[in-house]
């Protein structure tokens with residue numbers, strides 16, 4: 410089978426654009442890994458493409474085969490390479506060739522034609538769909554080890570595992586590639602232009618994975634693309650590792666565009682971080698597993714407390730600004746939770762099928778009830794009642810109102826005043842305690858893979874990419890589109906719990922809680938269109 414990687418050039422440029430064949434034959438594969446055999450690049454920026462496809466946002470970002478019919482709809486969402494705007498860059502043999510660690514590895518280097526499929530559940534006649542470049546070491550590198558000056562920055566909220574990623578970038582660069590010049594940018598994006606840098610060595614970072622938080626400290630706001638890139642240029646930095654969530658990755662996309670505009674030999678690599686697990690495309694974000702595990706302690710405490718008293722009602726608030734993944738998975742893992750409330754699934758308190766009725770039933774049956782609520786759930790209700798002025802943090806994220814306290818008060822008032830029942834309310838807010846711990850074993854391993862993949866990608870000359878597992882295989886995902894419109898593939902959409910997927914149904918089946926689908930005045934802004942359609946059609950069929 411043969412397919413072609415192509416760029417998102419307008420049709421008028423098609424005749425000028427050579428295409429790069431990628432085949433499974435050895436000779437062509439080696440031609441690809443050696444730029445001296447490549448056709449001369451034909452335009453200044455990212456090269457590879459002659460057939461623009463249109464994304465969901467109508468932006469041409471994808472590249473596909475020269476013969477889609479023959480390739481059955483194969484699409485490669487490629488990442489930019491430094492040679493796209495500096496075609497004459499020299500290459501060097503990858504130092505891993507002489508590495509003791511890889512001495513007996515059967516295949517040290519990822520084949521240039523290796524790609525990772527976005528979807529793996531397919532039918533026999535499905536189009537092959539979107540693919541990403543497989544992450545990992547390449548045969549040739551585009552940096553001489555002693556010429557690398559790398560920097561690492563961490564931005565946004567905390568998340569278990571950030572220190573492991575920092576540690577493994579430093580150790581990976583140093584042990585695998587012999588890079589010694591690594592700088593830590595302190596205090597997030599603004600640290601580029603307002604703080605001194607830290608020198609990072611394997612010795613300096615040796616123990617940091619045992620601590621929560623970020624060794625480099627972090628901040629929100631303060632992204633000034635020009636000042637940041639000026640600073641990158643002034644300091645002679647040529648590899649930038651950016652660890653952060655959706656906001657950070659949008660910032661990374663802008664930095665990459667500016668670096669590209671200035672024609673700098675700088676690789677920009679993003680490592681997606683968020684405890685909320687709301688980053689699209691990748692399987693899950695690091696720290697999420699740790700958060701789910703740590704949440705068990707809070708849920709367990711709530712359960713112990715309410716089980717030991719009469720009419721015990723326990724409420725545990727967990728993080729999740731726009732997505733209820735932590736709450737959903739913590740509930741599924743625990744089995745002690747009676748009801749899970751998340752931003753994506755509207756709920757209501759009073760009347761038939763409402764939360765009060767459900768709590769009363771459970772109290773009657775079991776004598777206690779445990780509710781897990783994601784911090785972003787029910788925000789509309791809280792806002793209606795306390796008439797708060799909408800406040801934002803320095804990055805422009807909406808500051809949430811405390812739905813946990815609001816719900817606690819509502820339940821107390823209902824049972825004592827309306828139902829004249831004495832209840833024993835226990836409210837636990839472990840949100841920051843969960844976020845501040847070091848990562849668990851599986852997240853530590855995950856962080857190591859992420860860091861090493863990012864290092865391999867940058868050394869191999871890829872830039873403007875984010876790294877992450879797609880169906881368990883680590884891949885390089887493009888940071889921006891081909892025509893200059895800044896688009897972060899992983900922040901194009903936000904990952905949210907799909908009420909129409911089976912996972913939410915599994916939770917409902919496990920807790921046997923109400924689905925609240927009978928809610929008439931549902932706040933629709935949080936719910937996906939697809940879900941609304943399904944809900945309306947199920948209302949029709951049930952009436």
Ligand SMILES: Nc1ncnc2c1ncn2[C@@H]1O[C@H](COP(=O)(O)OP(=O)(O)OP(=O)(O)O)[C@@H](O)[C@H]1O
Nearest residue numbers: 565566629630632653654655656657659660683804
């Ligand atoms: N649209 C954007 N363009 C450029 N920079 C941005 C953008 N959004 C956020 N940033 C910058 O990225 C940094 C982190 O953003 P933010 O505070 O939203 O956290 P995050 O990366 O989304 O992480 P998390 O949501 O997990 O806390 C900030 O310095 C902010 O200025």
Ligand SMILES: O=P(O)(O)OC[C@H]1O[C@](O)(CO)[C@@H](O)[C@@H]1O
Nearest residue numbers: 566567683684685728729730802
């Ligand atoms: O540190 P801050 O600004 O209070 O951040 C809290 C927010 O950060 C996150 O942990 C990640 O976005 C959210 O779950 C939470 O709402």
Ligand SMILES: [Mg+2]
Nearest residue numbers: 565654655656
């Ligand atoms: Mg964010």
